[in-house]
Amino acid sequence: MAFRTKNLFEKTTKLVRSYSSDKIYTHMSLTLNEQTGIATLELAKPPVNSMSFGFLSQLAAAVQQSEADKYKGLIITSRSSGVFSAGLDLKELHHPDSDRILNYLRRLQDVWFQLYDCSTPTAAVINGHSIAGGCLLALSCEYRVMVNSFKIGMNEALVGVPVSPMFIACMQSVIGQWEAEKALLVGRLFTSEEALGVGLVDEVVGGKSEGVCKAEGYLAGFREVSARARGLSKRYLRQEVVRDLVRRREEDVKKLVEIISSRGVQDSLGEHLERMKNKK
Numbered sequence: 043m044a045f046r047t048k049n050l051f052e053k054t055t056k057l058v059r060s061y062s063s064d065k066i067y068t069h070m071s072l073t074l075n076e077q078t079g080i081a082t083l084e085l086a087k088p089p090v091n092s093m094s095f096g097f098l099s100q101l102a103a104a105v106q107q108s109e110a111d112k113y114k115g116l117i118i119t120s121r122s123s124g125v126f127s128a129g130l131d132l133k134e135l136h137h138p139d140s141d142r143i144l145n146y147l148r149r150l151q152d153v154w155f156q157l158y159d160c161s162t163p164t165a166a167v168i169n170g171h172s173i174a175g176g177c178l179l180a181l182s183c184e185y186r187v188m189v190n191s192f193k194i195g196m197n198e199a200l201v202g203v204p205v206s207p208m209f210i211a212c213m214q215s216v217i218g219q220w221e222a223e224k225a226l227l228v229g230r231l232f233t234s235e236e237a238l239g240v241g242l243v244d245e246v247v248g249g250k251s252e253g254v255c256k257a258e259g260y261l262a263g264f265r266e267v268s269a270r271a272r273g274l275s276k277r278y279l280r281q282e283v284v285r286d287l288v289r290r291r292e293e294d295v296k297k298l299v300e301i302i303s304s305r306g307v308q309d310s311l312g313e314h315l316e317r318m319k320n321k322k
């Protein structure tokens with residue numbers, strides 16, 4: 043998959059590369075527009091922005107940075123023109139080392155809590171396929187604009203892994219119990235237009251730049267609003283989901299490790315990886 047290499051940064055933007063003295067973003071770039079105070083996090087881990095351990099760590103750092111530096115908004119999008127994110131890195135799940143998978147899933151939980159619960163206004167510009175963990179990432183934002191003719195959804199049922207409570211809660215909170223149940227139990231992937239129909243995304247657009255404009259419009263809507271009051275209201279609105287998942291997080295992660303490590307799930311993951319290899 044070809045990633046565009048042209049310079050994406052305008053004069054008014056600043057590429058925020060360092061998030062601590064010894065680390066830089068290698069799987070994404072965080073760019074602040076100093077005029078608007080809105081930052082764009084562009085996922086850039088070819089070919090499909092799969093969420094490896096390192097990817098999740100950088101995502102966590104970028105979200106932390108957006109809160110610490112009090113950005114007026116954070117837009118998450120992809121540098122690829124065909125894939126927003128293919129979700130969790132299937133290689134992390136297949137034949138996992140027991141300590142690594144435990145830490146990997148804990149890291150995923152941490153990132154999700156950070157993004158879902160962050161006070162910064164967030165929007166996703168889904169400019170490519172957005173599968174499973176990729177869909178979770180988009181759903182954790184407040185507002186979603188999707189470019190037409192792509193697919194979004196949680197396909198765990200087809201991969202042979204259970205949909206974890208965190209993914210379910212997020213899907214339910216956006217499209218409601220019945221639609222979530224119908225979709226998740228069969229691993230349905232929605233086209234952009236179908237996603238708009240069930241409320242999985244808020245708008246469908248013809249291209250990425252149009253999507254970014256829409257996202258900026260959503261974020262600009264908070265210019266006159268107290269950031270502190272807004273941030274607290276968002277936390278209150280989301281606290282029930284967060285509290286429940288925080289309470290059960292260790293129990294959930296241990297259960298998932300047990301399930302993922304089981305023979306049946308490992309066989310299904312192996313078959314899924316094989317299918318992907320053979321599709322070419």
Ligand SMILES: CC/C=C\CC/C=C/CC(=O)SCCNC(=O)CCNC(=O)[C@H](O)C(C)(C)COP(=O)(O)OP(=O)(O)OC[C@H]1O[C@@H](n2cnc3c(N)ncnc32)[C@H](O)[C@@H]1OP(=O)(O)O
Nearest residue numbers: 089090092128129130131132133171173174175203206318
């Ligand atoms: C708290 C706990 C939680 C969870 C427990 C378990 C939860 C799991 C949720 C997940 O996120 S599981 C991941 C599910 N994702 C998928 O099944 C996506 C599979 N990928 C695709 O459908 C397609 O790749 C695509 C539609 C995203 C893009 O299609 P296309 O542009 O045609 O690219 P290719 O299919 O040719 O793929 C290129 C390259 O990338 C590899 N790859 C694709 N997806 C993944 C992935 N998720 N992880 C790792 N690697 C992936 C694919 O194998 C190809 O590799 P090559 O070496 O053959 O080039």
